Amino acid sequence: MTEQRQLKLGVSIRALGYHAGGWRHPGVPADGAMDFAHFLNVARIAEAAKLDMLFLADGLGIRQKDQPAGSLCRSNQNAELEPITLLSALAALTSRIGLVATASTTYNEPYHLARKFGSLDHISKGRAGWNLVTSWSDAEAFNFGRDHQMAYDDRYERAMEFAEVATGLWDSWEADAFRHDKASGVFYDPDKLHTLDHRGKHFAVRGPLSVARTPQGRPVIVQAGASEQGRDIAARFADVVFSAEQNLASARDYYASVKGRLPAHGRRAGELLILPGLVPIVGATRAEAQAKHDELQELIDPLVGLAGIYGNFGDLSGYPLDGPVPEPQDPKLRSRAAVMFRLAQEKGYSIRQLYQAVASGRGHRTVIGTPADIADTMADWVEQKAADGFNIIPTHLPVGLEDFVRLVLPELRRRGLFRDDYEATTFRGNLGLPEPRNRHVAAREGGVPLSA
Amino acid sequence: MTEQRQLKLGVSIRALGYHAGGWRHPGVPADGAMDFAHFLNVARIAEAAKLDMLFLADGLGIRQKDQPAGSLCRSNQNAELEPITLLSALAALTSRIGLVATASTTYNEPYHLARKFGSLDHISKGRAGWNLVTSWSDAEAFNFGRDHQMAYDDRYERAMEFAEVATGLWDSWEADAFRHDKASGVFYDPDKLHTLDHRGKHFAVRGPLSVARTPQGRPVIVQAGASEQGRDIAARFADVVFSAEQNLASARDYYASVKGRLPAHGRRAGELLILPGLVPIVGATRAEAQAKHDELQELIDPLVGLAGIYGNFGDLSGYPLDGPVPEPQDPKLRSRAAVMFRLAQEKGYSIRQLYQAVASGRGHRTVIGTPADIADTMADWVEQKAADGFNIIPTHLPVGLEDFVRLVLPELRRRGLFRDDYEATTFRGNLGLPEPRNRHVAAREGGVPLSA
Ligand SMILES: Cc1cc2nc3c(=O)[nH]c(=O)nc-3n(C[C@H](O)[C@H](O)[C@H](O)COP(=O)(O)O)c2cc1C
Ligand SMILES: Cc1cc2nc3c(=O)[nH]c(=O)nc-3n(C[C@H](O)[C@H](O)[C@H](O)COP(=O)(O)O)c2cc1C
Numbered sequence: 081m082t083e084q085r086q087l088k089l090g091v092s093i094r095a096l097g098y099h100a101g102g103w104r105h106p107g108v109p110a111d112g113a114m115d116f117a118h119f120l121n122v123a124r125i126a127e128a129a130k131l132d133m134l135f136l137a138d139g140l141g142i143r144q145k146d147q148p149a150g151s152l153c154r155s156n157q158n159a160e161l162e163p164i165t166l167l168s169a170l171a172a173l174t175s176r177i178g179l180v181a182t183a184s185t186t187y188n189e190p191y192h193l194a195r196k197f198g199s200l201d202h203i204s205k206g207r208a209g210w211n212l213v214t215s216w217s218d219a220e221a222f223n224f225g226r227d228h229q230m231a232y233d234d235r236y237e238r239a240m241e242f243a244e245v246a247t248g249l250w251d252s253w254e255a256d257a258f259r260h261d262k263a264s265g266v267f268y269d270p271d272k273l274h275t276l277d278h279r280g281k282h283f284a285v286r287g288p289l290s291v292a293r294t295p296q297g298r299p300v301i302v303q304a305g306a307s308e309q310g311r312d313i314a315a316r317f318a319d320v321v322f323s324a325e326q327n328l329a330s331a332r333d334y335y336a337s338v339k340g341r342l343p344a345h346g347r348r349a350g351e352l353l354i355l356p357g358l359v360p361i362v363g364a365t366r367a368e369a370q371a372k373h374d375e376l377q378e379l380i381d382p383l384v385g386l387a388g389i390y391g392n393f394g395d396l397s398g399y400p401l402d403g404p405v406p407e408p409q410d411p412k413l414r415s416r417a418a419v420m421f422r423l424a425q426e427k428g429y430s431i432r433q434l435y436q437a438v439a440s441g442r443g444h445r446t447v448i449g450t451p452a453d454i455a456d457t458m459a460d461w462v463e464q465k466a467a468d469g470f471n472i473i474p475t476h477l478p479v480g481l482e483d484f485v486r487l488v489l490p491e492l493r494r495r496g497l498f499r500d501d502y503e504a505t506t507f508r509g510n511l512g513l514p515e516p517r518n519r520h521v522a523a524r525e526g527g528v529p530l531s532a
Numbered sequence: 533m534t535e536q537r538q539l540k541l542g543v544s545i546r547a548l549g550y551h552a553g554g555w556r557h558p559g560v561p562a563d564g565a566m567d568f569a570h571f572l573n574v575a576r577i578a579e580a581a582k583l584d585m586l587f588l589a590d591g592l593g594i595r596q597k598d599q600p601a602g603s604l605c606r607s608n609q610n611a612e613l614e615p616i617t618l619l620s621a622l623a624a625l626t627s628r629i630g631l632v633a634t635a636s637t638t639y640n641e642p643y644h645l646a647r648k649f650g651s652l653d654h655i656s657k658g659r660a661g662w663n664l665v666t667s668w669s670d671a672e673a674f675n676f677g678r679d680h681q682m683a684y685d686d687r688y689e690r691a692m693e694f695a696e697v698a699t700g701l702w703d704s705w706e707a708d709a710f711r712h713d714k715a716s717g718v719f720y721d722p723d724k725l726h727t728l729d730h731r732g733k734h735f736a737v738r739g740p741l742s743v744a745r746t747p748q749g750r751p752v753i754v755q756a757g758a759s760e761q762g763r764d765i766a767a768r769f770a771d772v773v774f775s776a777e778q779n780l781a782s783a784r785d786y787y788a789s790v791k792g793r794l795p796a797h798g799r800r801a802g803e804l805l806i807l808p809g810l811v812p813i814v815g816a817t818r819a820e821a822q823a824k825h826d827e828l829q830e831l832i833d834p835l836v837g838l839a840g841i842y843g844n845f846g847d848l849s850g851y852p853l854d855g856p857v858p859e860p861q862d863p864k865l866r867s868r869a870a871v872m873f874r875l876a877q878e879k880g881y882s883i884r885q886l887y888q889a890v891a892s893g894r895g896h897r898t899v900i901g902t903p904a905d906i907a908d909t910m911a912d913w914v915e916q917k918a919a920d921g922f923n924i925i926p927t928h929l930p931v932g933l934e935d936f937v938r939l940v941l942p943e944l945r946r947r948g949l950f951r952d953d954y955e956a957t958t959f960r961g962n963l964g965l966p967e968p969r970n971r972h973v974a975a976r977e978g979g980v981p982l983s984a
Contacts, residue, residue, distance in 0.1 A: 106714075114743070155719060266605060
């Protein structure tokens with residue numbers, strides 16, 4: 081009973097790509113992170129390929145410390161374009177691809193955020209998405225009047241209330257509220273405008289939102305957070321989950337866990353799509369793919385590589401890079417250090433090999449192989465109920481995306497696993513998701529909260 | 533000694549235009565306030581006309597109350613697009629016009645704002661501007677966790693510190709900080725990145741900003757606020773002041789007052805441009821112009837008109853519209869009510885005539901006349917040191933702007949008062965303003981703070 085299901089595919093980007101050495105690759109415009117033309121190029125490649133979404137990760141500041149000394153100025157994630165501003169400009173020059181920006185519930189106000197994403201949904205004619213995150217670094221707290229970040233549980237409590245307020249604001253206007261009747265002078269029907277009057281622990285927001293109901297009802301909500309709290313927010317509010325899963329077994333568990341939470345919120349399994357990240361390194365042959373990976377790994381500057389394991393091992397810049405990994409001494413270092421040390425011993429990794437292993441994929445599943453290898457993994461995960469599709473994470477831009485589009489997509493299409501053209505004009509429509517009903521209409525007319 | 537000086541001209545827009553009856557005019561797309569195509573049309577008209585800037589006013593919520601009852605649903609200022617999002621999309625489809633968004637220092641965080649306007653400056657290749665306002669309504673406070681707005685002096689104190697932080701963040705990176713050296717692996721020169729470490733009364737912001745120095749050095753800063761505090765912020769930080777002046781004498785006083793404050797901040801008079809708002813109602817003849825004005829005034833819905841004087845006169849909806857204006861009774865009503873009542877008596881205004889007089893111009897100078905009449909006023913104000921140009925405020929869009937461009941601009945060009953083409957590629961360049969030097973470069977190299 082292998083029901084043929086098409087994959088949903090996004091591309092997750094940030095600056096010049098995710099791989100720590102990627103910016104040094106000859107095909108990467110090293111000044112691209114501040115250059116609109118670079119992102120426009122990537123967006124056009126993704127849209128020509130009929131991908132569902134362009135997904136922009138984000139952080140509110142420069143997160144890394146300069147440890148070991150001299151490492152920070154060798155990393156490319158320090159100056160970039162703000163995602164909402166960037167997506168709005170891209171909205172003007174694209175027509176079908178979904179546009180998702182990451183925005184933190186910890187450092188934003190729901191009124192501003194609902195207004196900006198609502199505007200983006202109008203400007204893009206129904207292609208906006210919000211990746212709801214809670215942020216995780218002190219470096220971001222420092223830019224917003226705090227000496228350290230808010231406690232984990234407080235962040236998630238605030239996030240839940242934030243999502244309540246934002247979705248409430250997006251229901252301020254009913255879809256047919258505006259009459260625009262020049263003859264009678266009536267601009268809108270007052271019965272179809274609703275004031276939120278929210279007063280909670282973290283927010284007091286009266287509303288209504290000064291943005292009309294959006295083309296998608298509300299922007300698509302993406303959630304990226306793996307904890308219990310993250311899963312609960314996803315089950316209640318998200319249309320899409322972006323997860324980081326390294327292997328099939330844990331991805332299946334995660335999939336079942338999140339989908340299993342939907343009925344408690346009156347939702348069906350098909351109303352939430354789970355898209356794990358996937359880093360493809362593709363070549364015509366496996367040897368070619370491996371060579372591409374090796375080339376990237378060699379481009380990791382040793383100081384940047386060491387910065388990637390600093391949090392677990394401390395400063396190893398005094399040790400020979402091709403020598404053995406010293407046992408972590410500092411008791412303050414996290415328990416993950418012990419796991420990594422055991423891995424290094426088992427595999428006989430040098431320091432260089434250890435940081436290379438850590439840098440590759442950054443927590444996401446990496447598949448190095450032929451188009452068939454990568455398509456096999458994708459098909460397998462979908463069939464085994466571990467994924468509804470993937471958020472493709474190119475190592476370096478635009479090259480990693482071009483490789484995926486040129487090599488892997490034809491293979492997926494040959495198998496009937498990916499679309500030839502967009503089915504709909506809105507992001508939600510292409511994802512095959514129902515449009516949320518306005519809560520006030522539902523309260524008046526009854527029926528299910530979603531309209532298909 | 534009439535030195536020929538060219539005017540700087542912006543166009544200030546919001547939704548469908550400023551006139552309370554404008555949306556009912558046959559030439560106005562009544563659904564335009566949520567429609568990107570409407571704003572793109574306006575931006576293209578303004579750019580084809582070589583105007584300096586498209587200026588977007590803003591408010592953080594629906595400011596009016598429904599008083600008298602039934603008035604709010606007849607007003608068009610209730611649902612619109614958020615200005616930064618909108619300008620970013622417009623940036624992608626324009627190439628020379630300056631793009632200014634209003635953003636409040638009272639309800640924003642400087643890190644977010646510096647990042648968004650910095651990104652807009654990059655995306656637009658040097659055409660971003662920020663209209664710094666402090667906001668003024670309780671309705672906005674209600675959307676941000678407050679029961680009433682912050683006290684006036686606190687708002688301005690916060691605004692001054694906000695501008696310090698934002699300009700400090702925009703100096704985080706020196707212009708030549710990025711090496712992008714693939715061979716050596718050095719992405720930026722660490723000596724050219726500066727951490728702000730601001731700790732003040734209203735804000736603690738470490739920085740640095742994760743946006744590279746922008747094409748204009750920093751976005752153009754516009755200030756709109758007439759009080760002593762507003763003038764001080766303008767003198768210290770602004771490149772442009774947008775003022776509301778009804779007559780030449782007070783405009784001259786204001787001009788002298790603001791320009792006179794510049795030397796205390798080491799700035800010359802030419803480094804700040806003062807652009808009063810001007811509402812042109814233009815016709816081939818004076819009679820035609822007057823007829824256009826009358827047509828608009830007649831389009832004001834009586835309830836909307838009464839809402840415009842509610843704050844001073846209370847609810848007059850029970851009185852005959854064409855009868856006399858009753859004397860304001862409520863002692864709580866502001867002293868401005870007494871002034872308006874005296875005006876109504878002197879001119880023999882009916883209630884309808886009073887609200888029409890108040891609605892027209894909304895505090896700005898309105899000129900009803902031929903192209904020559906309007907050009908005369910403009911030339912006179914510039915010659916008499918009351919203005920460096922104007923922010924044109926169309927009554928209704930796009931019609932009011934089209935009229936100005938078609939009728940008044942040729943007259944200004946005939947007199948040598950307005951450009952035939954843009955002189956520069958950046959907004960700052962077209963305004964003839966110097967580019968601010970990075971404070972860290974200035975500290976190291978000495979010399980004046982501005983580079984021409
Ligand atoms: C796949 C994935 C992508 C994420 N992307 C971002 C991001 O772009 N920016 C961000 O601030 N946090 C991001 N996060 C972090 C989450 O918002 C969250 O703060 C973090 O995962 C801790 O929460 P958790 O324990 O629920 O996972 C991401 C998390 C995951 C799992
Ligand atoms: C010409 C002009 C335009 C303004 N535009 C806006 C605006 O778009 N949004 C806003 O919130 N405030 C706007 N303001 C209000 C100012 O920010 C300020 O709050 C108000 O004028 C009170 O300050 P003041 O006493 O210094 O004038 C404007 C003020 C002036 C004079």
